[in-house]
Amino acid sequence: MHRPFFRQRGRVRSGDFMEREPEISIRLFSDPQLLAPIRALMDAFAKGVGFSEKTRGLLTLALDEALANVIRHGYEERKEGLIWINFWRLREPGGIRVVLEDLGRSVDPALIQSRNLDDVRPGGLGVHIIKETMSESSWESRPGGGMRLTLVKWLSEEERQQSAQSQSENTRP
Amino acid sequence: MHRPFFRQRGRVRSGDFMEREPEISIRLFSDPQLLAPIRALMDAFAKGVGFSEKTRGLLTLALDEALANVIRHGYEERKEGLIWINFWRLREPGGIRVVLEDLGRSVDPALIQSRNLDDVRPGGLGVHIIKETMSESSWESRPGGGMRLTLVKWLSEEERQQSAQSQSENTRP
Amino acid sequence: MNQELVVEQSSIGDAIVLRPSGDIDMSRASSIRKAVAEAMRAQPARLIMDLSHVAYMDSSGLATLVEALQHAMRSKVKFILVGITPRVKSAFEITKLTGLFTIATTVEEATKA
Amino acid sequence: MNQELVVEQSSIGDAIVLRPSGDIDMSRASSIRKAVAEAMRAQPARLIMDLSHVAYMDSSGLATLVEALQHAMRSKVKFILVGITPRVKSAFEITKLTGLFTIATTVEEATKA
Ligand SMILES: Nc1ncnc2c1ncn2[C@@H]1O[C@H](COP(=O)(O)OP(=O)(O)O)[C@@H](O)[C@H]1O
Ligand SMILES: Nc1ncnc2c1ncn2[C@@H]1O[C@H](COP(=O)(O)OP(=O)(O)O)[C@@H](O)[C@H]1O
Numbered sequence: 001m002h003r004p005f006f007r008q009r010g011r012v013r014s015g016d017f018m019e020r021e022p023e024i025s026i027r028l029f030s031d032p033q034l035l036a037p038i039r040a041l042m043d044a045f046a047k048g049v050g051f052s053e054k055t056r057g058l059l060t061l062a063l064d065e066a067l068a069n070v071i072r073h074g075y076e077e078r079k080e081g082l083i084w085i086n087f088w089r090l091r092e093p094g095g096i097r098v099v100l101e102d103l104g105r106s107v108d109p110a111l112i113q114s115r116n117l118d119d120v121r122p123g124g125l126g127v128h129i130i131k132e133t134m135s136e137s138s139w140e141s142r143p144g145g146g147m148r149l150t151l152v153k154w155l156s157e158e159e160r161q162q163s164a165q166s167q168s169e170n171t172r173p
Numbered sequence: 174m175h176r177p178f179f180r181q182r183g184r185v186r187s188g189d190f191m192e193r194e195p196e197i198s199i200r201l202f203s204d205p206q207l208l209a210p211i212r213a214l215m216d217a218f219a220k221g222v223g224f225s226e227k228t229r230g231l232l233t234l235a236l237d238e239a240l241a242n243v244i245r246h247g248y249e250e251r252k253e254g255l256i257w258i259n260f261w262r263l264r265e266p267g268g269i270r271v272v273l274e275d276l277g278r279s280v281d282p283a284l285i286q287s288r289n290l291d292d293v294r295p296g297g298l299g300v301h302i303i304k305e306t307m308s309e310s311s312w313e314s315r316p317g318g319g320m321r322l323t324l325v326k327w328l329s330e331e332e333r334q335q336s337a338q339s340q341s342e343n344t345r346p
Numbered sequence: 347m348n349q350e351l352v353v354e355q356s357s358i359g360d361a362i363v364l365r366p367s368g369d370i371d372m373s374r375a376s377s378i379r380k381a382v383a384e385a386m387r388a389q390p391a392r393l394i395m396d397l398s399h400v401a402y403m404d405s406s407g408l409a410t411l412v413e414a415l416q417h418a419m420r421s422k423v424k425f426i427l428v429g430i431t432p433r434v435k436s437a438f439e440i441t442k443l444t445g446l447f448t449i450a451t452t453v454e455e456a457t458k459a
Numbered sequence: 460m461n462q463e464l465v466v467e468q469s470s471i472g473d474a475i476v477l478r479p480s481g482d483i484d485m486s487r488a489s490s491i492r493k494a495v496a497e498a499m500r501a502q503p504a505r506l507i508m509d510l511s512h513v514a515y516m517d518s519s520g521l522a523t524l525v526e527a528l529q530h531a532m533r534s535k536v537k538f539i540l541v542g543i544t545p546r547v548k549s550a551f552e553i554t555k556l557t558g559l560f561t562i563a564t565t566v567e568e569a570t571k572a
Contacts, residue, residue, distance in 0.1 A: 023207060027198040032373035033221055034196060039369075039402070040217035044210040057402075057433040058440065064404045068372045117442045122409035122416075125441045129405060132440050166465055205486035212482075212515070230515075230546035231553065237517045241485045290555045295522035295529075298554045302518060305553055339352055 022086035022099075030071045030081035030104070038085065039064055042098075049089055049096055050155055050163030059096075059153060062133040065126035066100055066149055074104025074147060094163065095135070095154035106141035195259035195272075203244045203254035203277070211258065212237055215271075222262055222269055223328055223336030232269075232326060235306040238299035239273055239322055247277025247320060267336065268308070268327035279314035351377035355384075360391035361457050367399035370407030378410040386417060393418055394456045398429025403437050415447060424448070426456040464490035468497075473504035474570050480512035483520030491523045499530060506531055507569045511542025516550050528560060537561070539569040 024045065028034050039060045046056045067083065075081035081104055088097040114128035130137050136152035155163065197218065201207050212233045219229045240256065248254035254277055261270040287301035303310050309325035328336065351374040354365040362385045366378055385393055395411070397403075411427070418425035426448045430438065438444045450456035464487040467478040475498045479491055498506055508524070510516075524540070531538035539561045543551065551557045563569035 021202075023202055023204070024210065025200040029194075029196055031196070032371065034218075035371050035373060036221055036369055037197065037214045037217040039371075040213035041210045044213035045207075048206055048209055053432075054436060057436045060402070061404055061433075061437055061440075064371060068404065068406065071372065120412065120443075120446060122412040123405070125405040125408060129437075129440055205484065208484050208486060209482055212484075227545075227549060230549045233515070234517055234546075234550055234553075237484060241517065241519065244485065293525065293556075293559060295525040296518070298518040298521060302550075302553055 020088065022088050024087040026085045026087075028083050028085070029079055030075040030083055030102070031079040032068070032071060035064055035067055038067065042087075045087055046096060046153075050094060050159050050166075051096075051153075052156075052159050052162070055153075055156070055159065058129075058133040062130045062151065063098060065129050066151065069126050070100065070102045070104060070147070070149075073107070074102045076105070090152070090154070093154060094160055095152060098151040100149040100151075101142060101146060103142075103144070103146040106145060106147050109139040109141065109147075112139050193261065195261050197260040199258045199260075201256050201258070202252055203248040203256055203275070204252040205241070205244060208237055208240055211240065215260075218260055219269060219326075223267060223332050223339075224269075224326075225329075225332050225335070228326075228329070228332065231302075231306040235303045235324065236271060238302050239324070242299050243273065243275045243277060243320070246280070247275045249278070263325070263327070266327060267333055268325060271324045273322040273324075274315060274319060276315075276317070276319040279318060279320050282312040282314065282320075285312045353377055353381040355381065357390075358394075358453065358457050361394050362388060362390040362392075363394040363396055363453055365396040365399060369402040370400055370410075371402070371404045372406040375406035375410045378407065379413070382410070382414045382417070386421060386423065389421070390423060392424035392426060392457070392459075394426050394428055394450075394453055396428045396453055397431065397434055400434055401431050403434045405437075405441070408437060408441055408443060411447070412443070424459070426450050426459050428453050428456045466490055466494040468494065470503075471507075471566065471570050474507050475501060475503040475505075476507045476509055476566055478509040478512060482515040483513055483523075484515070484517045485519045488519035488523045491520065492526070495523070495527045495530065499534060499536065502534070503536060505537035505539060505570070505572075507539050507541055507563075507566055509541045509566055510544065510547055513547055514544050516547045518550075518554070521550060521554060521556060524560070525556070537572070539563050539572050541566050541569045 026038070028038065042063045043056050043060045046059050051059065070083055071077060081102060084101045086099045090097055112127055114131055115124040117128065130151070133153070134151045135154045136150070138150050140148045142148050197214070199211070201211065215236045216229050216233045219232050224232060243256055244250060254275060257274045259272045263270055285300055287304055288297040290301065303324070306326070307324045308327045309323065311323050313321045315321050351366050351368050351370065356363050364381050364385055366381070368374065370378060382393070393414070395414070415425050428450050430449065448459055450459045464479055464481050464483065469476045477494050477498055479494070481487065483491060495506070508527070528538050541563050543562065561572055563572045
């Protein structure tokens with residue numbers, strides 16, 4: 001059950017963190033009441049990396065949607081399912097990588113699609129939000145059962161400059 | 174390294190959660206830059222349990238102090254040490270339990286004491302804050318090396334009533 | 347973890363005003379749904395949803411608002427959103443829902459919209 | 460993770476005002492220490508620490524303020540805190556440091572304290 005933290009080794013791909021352990025690893029139950037604390041952590045983690053208030057709002061939303069989908073579709077709203085979330089900071093040019101894993105029902109990743117938003121109806125917005133927000137998002141079914149979702153978001157040019165500036169600006173009038 | 178999540182089984186004591194897995198388990202590096210995301214999670218977790226804004230401020234502070242001590246004293250400010258934090262909700266009468274574990278330098282728990290605050294000087298305030306804030310706090314050295322700190326905080330009578338009220342009040346004018 | 351969303355309800359003239367406070371996510375969208383259903387039973391001329399105390403809303407929350415709008419249209423009730431905070435605005439924008447709703451700046455303005 | 464604390468510095472008459480913004484914890488207390496050292500080198504009559512943009516401070520932050528106060532007393536500089544937010548106030552209270560400092564409500568008031 002604890003394996004996902006360690007199986008990352010030698011499997012991760014994007015960017016400069018090959019083999020690097022995640023800065024923060026979380027295991028939680030598939031309980032909607034736990035979404036708020038995870039959002040709060042995501043927001044502060046992204047702030048530390050230099051994302052703007054606006055982007056942090058969207059990153060928080062995207063992670064919430066991904067977790068809600070695992071709870072709703074993967075675990076069919078049962079609260080005792082396990083979910084793992086790993087958070088990495090990416091350097092050069094700066095960003096974050098978040099990997100979610102679960103042991104719920106696994107579906108063909110090709111079926112996870114955003115719908116046409118012109119057709120106005122409640123629901124079916126989560127995958128759209130995730131794809132629109134992230135620089136990269138990809139679902140896989142895990143060999144041992146369940147799904148793995150990999151999310152990557154790079155800093156924008158503006159956020160990069162802001163973040164560099166806030167360092168040099170320090171203690172200056 | 175991942176064991177602490179599971180060793181809790183059959184070892185936990187306080188309250189009603191014998192054998193129960195923590196709602197949220199976190200593993201992070203001993204990097205001060207990660208304190209802010211953990212504080213944010215703590216704050217939102219405590220909010221969900223029904224702690225007041227004032228108490229949440231202190232709980233967040235107490236956990237920050239405990240982590241800062243692990244980083245400073247346990248890992249002597251090296252950033253690559255591992256820290257595990259487990260969060261439980263406690264029912265009847267309502268509260269939280271947070272257990273921190275590390276693999277750093279372990280000290281005799283008797284040496285972890287708050288100092289006399291009348292002697293004004295910088296430093297030496299963390300243990301005082303932790304003891305003053307929490308309903309229970311106890312340090313042990315872990316058999317495998319490192320320390321374990323167990324923190325428990327119960328809702329006050331007022332918080333309990335507020336929290337019960339906010340449920341029945343729902344959708345009422 | 348039992349902090350249900352509190353939804354205050356009040357009346358101004360022929361309008362019912364609902365004011366939820368707190369984050370609206372999967373764990374709490376049903377509070378909105380219940381509050382809307384109850385308000386609709388009173389057959390008001392307009393239903394004003396004051397979101398000024400909602401700092402965050404996910405797609406479960408957006409879905410309940412779309413449902414409420416559709417319910418209101420069927421019942422010939424004017425449905426107006428008020429006080430949208432920045433992060434909630436982002437959620438409306440990214441899902442292209444902004445144009446769908448009547449949005450007012452203040453409750454006052456919404457009673458006339 | 461390289462968001463250092465920004466500390467704005469300005470002068471009002473014979474006072475230097477430092478205004479840090481952001482949480483002050485172990486990762487950022489040294490920014491305060493540096494800013495205080497730099498301000499003291501200018502030998503102002505008073506040093507005002509405007510904490511209105513600091514929502515959170517842990518004991519590392521409190522320690523730098525105690526150091527700053529001691530440094531200021533040795534140098535006969537008046538050291539005044541301004542704009543203490545609720546959570547920072549709690550941190551002062553629980554460590555019984557409140558009585559130690561001269562605290563003013565506004566920067567204006569602090570220039571006369
Ligand atoms: N973690 C998941 N496990 C299984 N199926 C998923 C998962 N996430 C998304 N899906 C599938 O993708 C579809 C679109 O998801 P989404 O856009 O979030 O809308 P909704 O959840 O409201 O249906 C879902 O209806 C579901 O079939
Ligand atoms: N996690 C820990 N590991 C080892 N020693 C600790 C730990 N936490 C606290 N201590 C000991 O307790 C003392 C008091 O801690 P504290 O009140 O936080 O003040 P400070 O950290 O400023 O010295 C520390 O100086 C240290 O000797």
